[in-house]
Amino acid sequence: MSVLIGEGDPAARLEVRVCDGLSCAIMGAPSLLGALQRGLAPAVQVRRASCMGRCDKAPVAAIGHYHLEHATAEGVVSCVQSNVIEPVVPRTLELAEYEHNGGYQLYRTCLAGERTPDDVIAVIEASGLRGLGGDGVPTGSKWRAVREQPAPRLMVVNASEAEPGSFKDRVTLERDPHRVFEGALIAAWAVGAGEIFVVLRAEYAALHAILGDEIAKLAAAGLPAATRLHLRRATGGYRASEETTLIASLERHGARQSRPTLVNNVESLAWVRDIIERGAAWFAGQGRHGAKGLRAYSVSGRVKEPGLKLAPAGITMNELLEAYCEGMADGHRFQAYLVGGATGRFLPASKADIPLDFDRLKAEGATIGTGAIVVLSDRDDLNAAARHLQHFIETETSDVG
Ligand SMILES: Cc1cc2nc3c(=O)[nH]c(=O)nc-3n(C[C@H](O)[C@H](O)[C@H](O)COP(=O)(O)O)c2cc1C
Ligand code: FES
Numbered sequence: 001m002s003v004l005i006g007e008g009d010p011a012a013r014l015e016v017r018v019c020d021g022l023s024c025a026i027m028g029a030p031s032l033l034g035a036l037q038r039g040l041a042p043a044v045q046v047r048r049a050s051c052m053g054r055c056d057k058a059p060v061a062a063i064g065h066y067h068l069e070h071a072t073a074e075g076v077v078s079c080v081q082s083n084v085i086e087p088v089v090p091r092t093l094e095l096a097e098y099e100h101n102g103g104y105q106l107y108r109t110c111l112a113g114e115r116t117p118d119d120v121i122a123v124i125e126a127s128g129l130r131g132l133g134g135d136g137v138p139t140g141s142k143w144r145a146v147r148e149q150p151a152p153r154l155m156v157v158n159a160s161e162a163e164p165g166s167f168k169d170r171v172t173l174e175r176d177p178h179r180v181f182e183g184a185l186i187a188a189w190a191v192g193a194g195e196i197f198v199v200l201r202a203e204y205a206a207l208h209a210i211l212g213d214e215i216a217k218l219a220a221a222g223l224p225a226a227t228r229l230h231l232r233r234a235t236g237g238y239r240a241s242e243e244t245t246l247i248a249s250l251e252r253h254g255a256r257q258s259r260p261t262l263v264n265n266v267e268s269l270a271w272v273r274d275i276i277e278r279g280a281a282w283f284a285g286q287g288r289h290g291a292k293g294l295r296a297y298s299v300s301g302r303v304k305e306p307g308l309k310l311a312p313a314g315i316t317m318n319e320l321l322e323a324y325c326e327g328m329a330d331g332h333r334f335q336a337y338l339v340g341g342a343t344g345r346f347l348p349a350s351k352a353d354i355p356l357d358f359d360r361l362k363a364e365g366a367t368i369g370t371g372a373i374v375v376l377s378d379r380d381d382l383n384a385a386a387r388h389l390q391h392f393i394e395t396e397t398s399d400v401g
Pocket of ligand 2: 019020021024051053054056058166
């Protein structure tokens with residue numbers, strides 16, 4: 001394959017990135033990268049890049065800001081030649097529709113004094129909701145601890161999703177941004193934070209436009225009331241999404257210094273409205289095998305139906321595979337699964353009856369983390385996959401200090 005691009009051609013300034021996350025790697029990204037480097041470079045800059053948060057549509061390539069899913073060399077070349085470089089803005093639930101479905105009524109009852117911060121925190125505590133950004137810290141206790149710190153306080157919505165294999169925060173925000181905003185506004189009200197910074201991964205360009213528009217609509221409707229909502233881009237890699245690094249970076253870019261700060265993940269906040277409206281017992285009762293609640297699993301790899309799966313906390317891999325993913329892809333036998341992203345572990349298929357829960361996986365030296373799961377089959381080289389992950393960790397930590 002070869003493509004001719006003349007000087008002055010817009011494609012000559014173009015960058016094509018090929019995802020080198022594990023899900024894309026097993027679905028053919030390395031050979032795609034090689035073909036593009038041979039066919040497009042040097043006229044077009046072709047390079048590898050970190051997980052783009054679309055692992056269920058692997059392999060993925062970005063042409064400028066356009067993400068080509070299930071990418072082939074021919075598909076990428078066609079985008080380059082036709083100058084398809086802008087992100088596709090997905091359909092989202094806009095403010096008017098969200099409000100039409102009862103959205104922000106809960107927040108209004110908080111502002112009207114029909115609920116107290118203590119009541120709301122108690123419901124979140126009783127629900128058993130644990131932080132879904134990876135660490136699993138109980139959300140209610142975290143809110144209480146921040147509320148007990150001296151004012152003024154800040155809040156950060158961690159939407160910097162850089163965990164390889166994870167795409168739940170992008171999908172959640174694309175589908176229903178106001179559910180996350182309402183959760184954040186209630187959290188900020190409960191802990192007494194006057195400003196909220198939504199820190200969004202820079203890779204998610206279309207989502208940035210959506211959130212900017214919806215925040216502007218909220219402001220025009222006078223809804224955030226006493227709380228100011230800001231949107232910021234997270235430009236660092238995986239380590240930059242960790243909360244202390246995120247706060248330090250915000251402070252360098254103008255956020256008030258050293259204020260007690262509540263940091264919550266997008267998905268943790270997305271559950272707040274349902275938990276308060278339906279009750280703590282409803283949420284807690286959704287879990288399986290001793291775990292509490294529901295959560296979003298980002299499933300990719302060799303399953304028939306990869307994607308975002310809303311399923312009980314504590315479900316086993318075998319249950320998730322059969323009931324939510326239609327089993328393995330044709331011609332593939334279940335060999336192993338990576339659970340918990342970059343800091344997670346590969347577990348063999350023989351250990352697929354362990355509940356996917358923070359506590360139960362600990363005994364295996366694993367974690368459910370953000371709920372990212374990559375399924376490998378007998379056609380995949382497990383040693384190569386382990387080396388791939390090791391390389392990611394080494395690269396991400398090599399510039400520490
Ligand atoms: C290396 C590293 C990367 C992280 N990346 C994210 C991330 O992309 N998104 C996120 O919400 N939390 C991430 N976390 C966890 C955050 O530090 C923090 O615990 C979380 O945002 C708190 O929200 P939660 O309690 O609602 O989970 C990361 C942690 C580490 C150590
Ligand atoms: S998009 Fe390629 S591994 Fe996530």
